[in-house]
Amino acid sequence: MSTEFDLEALLATRGAERYDLHTRHLNPQLPRMLHTIGFDKVYERAEGAHFWDAEGNDYLDMLAGFGVMGLGRHHPVVRKALHDVLDLNLADLTRFDCQPLPGLLAERLLAHSPHLDRVFFGNSGTEAVETALKFARFATGRPRVLYCDHAFHGLTTGSLSVNGENGFRDGFAPLLPDTPVPLGDLDALARELKKGDVAALIVEPIQGKGVHESPTGYLRAAQELLHRHKALLIADEVQTGLGRTGDFYAYQHEDGVEPDLVCVAKALSGGYVPVSATLGKDWIFKKVYSSMDRVLVHSASFGSNAQAMAAGLAVLSVMEDEQIVARARTTGELLKSRLAALIGTYELLADVRGRGLMIGIEFGRPDSLKLRGRWTMLQAARKGLFAQMVVVPLLQRHRILTQVSGDHLEVIKLIPPLVIDEADVERFVDAFTAVMDDAHSGGGLMWDFGRTLIKQAVAGR
Template identity: 85%
Template sequence: MSDGFDLAKLLEERAGERYELHARHLNHQLPRMLRTIGFDRVYERAEGAYFWDDEGGDYLDMLSGFGVMGLGRHHPVVRKALHDVIDASLADLTRFDCPPLPGLLAEKLLAHSPHLDRVFFCNSGTEAVETALKFARYATGRPRILYCGHAFHGLTAGSLSVNGEAGFRDGFTPLLPDTAVELGDLAALERELARGDVAGFVVEPIQGKGVHEAPAGFLPAAQQLLHRHGALLIADEVQTGLGRTGDFYAYQHEDGVEPDLVCVAKALSGGYVPVGATLGKEWIFRKVYSSMDRVLVHSASFGSNAQAMAAGLAVLSVIEAEQVVANARATGDLLRTRLAALVDRYELLHEVRGRGLMIGIEFGRPSSLKLRGRWTMLQAARRGLFAQMVVVPLLQRHRILTQVSGDRLEVIKLIPPLIIGEREVDRFVAAFTAVMDDAHDGSALMWDFGKTLVKQAIAGR
């Protein structure tokens, strides 16, 4: 057995080259972007809802790795489960056996989804969506998928076909036959269904881009329409599922909604191992896997691997034992209420919305002449620049990581680990208030940075 590889030594010797290595061998625009906005930090360790840089500064994570770190970083139960499964030296991925871990994880997931019957495991959210699209088309014998404007369902070819953001689709067409309807537009949905060629409608109960919730009553009404026309309801819970919105699934906020297919991923492994899952009804799976000849008609090389399954089992165990869903609901309500109380105080702050620990903070046109002029300057260069002006000082001055919710959106999205509490709420609200004070008082530092962003936006056109 070779003992020539020393990971700790390699990291010690080469970690200082991280930005250069990315610029040379990976996406060269990432380090360029991080340096431009002052996000080029060197993070050395992480635990729970915090990470620390090379100078010992602690940072509050309100992004949770785009939602994958639902339990925070390095949860001891999940970490132990992964050590245990590796130490067990299981005969993993033989492909011609039925190991217990996938069945056990499917059983636990389905216990939270009592109207569903079977699970397909894959490696990511976009693969979970791809699976749902394929299964819907095969089960119905129809080609077309409906989706919502501004939706995000992934970036592989099939899921990109139902992606509502043109910036992601440009240059990658033609894609699958598809049609967008606006979230909440039942009349448009019915018009498309009347054509008789729709396999399914894929929808995020709360859209990640901009944090827009489906209007009350839309999902149950859409479900009735779909079933009347022989089409399927596909719930994309990749970001909203596993407690994020204060229920195990976001569609559970509406009575009577029982999607035919549900996609989950992100937080299912606690951020350790890529994993995704598509849950569905018995008859759909029986149609797809209709004979022994079709046993591998849809499969994934690393799907159901032991590490992912063990992590998933540990995550669900922690969610139940530590009442994570209830905490997300209570802490989310506290954070949203305290932020909403600031709307009347700051004219640049337009709305605070969301559910649980998925919160959108939207900025809008101010009323005062001085601020209106600055706002207009930013909007003329590129929409979304003011939100970026807020995100940057939150990190640089207050060591809080957030994100702009989408391209050209004046919205910040908060999707922190579901384990945060009042301490983290206090820290975020204090920091956000300080940044808003700076913006409204005409802080030269903040608005000078805005001018820098304007120059870069104009140069990038």
């Protein structure tokens, strides 16, 4: 007879060791990085778009766990669905039956993209991309996949092959046959398609790295080019999908765009359970699964598990009942407009862009001599340090969690839970304004911290 496992007691006795445990047993650079920039906080609980530490201090989450917490943390409807599915004692993952939950979730997902017909369920965004790459190559009989410069599609070997950042790719070759093309460059796309070996173009309608939106008309024109050359369009909606940009999918901002394959993950389970979905056209799925001998030619051990499917169904229900997509659009427009209004006030603030609640704040070279000298010093040490200088006081002084949008980028990306409200918007804008005031005053704490970052950057070379 096994002894009772008491999770609460375990956390009570060992929880204080969290950073030491990571240092000894997991990625040692994570706690080192968090200590360096002062992000080594101890969060005790979370709800919606907020965290609380042991002292009861409230933190605003503008990161949403890299986008997985679309409904915020611990939404009661999703939480109840998970309790319910566990209490049902379902015969889950027998592998040789057809449970109802995957079919029901597929039906609900496909209702938002009626030109698509079938779904494969996996466990993560990178797995959704891997599925799309495999299906596109098999369906077309061609080896090469095109992707856009600066794209991010995941970090497993296949998805890494269509990753536009060398920092992630270095040392992991050889990868799949691939070719980058600039986002929005139809001529470059046409040149590659003429070679006759392209299976597909995979594209984020809004790139996560830097928050760059595809130019108006590009997706539709790219789709036409691809289909003319018997290649496929894959839309990576892992971060942009499920309402993030103010439509259910970001590709829907452009009329006439109907991708052949769509990748979904992150927010689909409300942040509780790993889950992904690759949606596609009927003929593609039927080509991959062409006979009973090929019934398991592509599968996932934990794919379609009951917890993930129940969470997904609950998330879609909440999105409909609480009008989450419209809410993200309205709140996002408010946040973006409030931030864009500051551009003329602060010379270090270069641009505010994005859609819905996916917003990029870019910093650039100032005009005044004093600030220009300090900016140049930071850029010489490592590009992206000023954005980090903004992120740190937002957390340290204002208890707001944000992120730099990518390595060597002077861009902060805001991807908060889609349930933030007007008060949260005002809190962020007030805090950001205070940080910008400090940066432009020429004094104090931000630039002192900048010197610390420069030392770290130089030492890390």
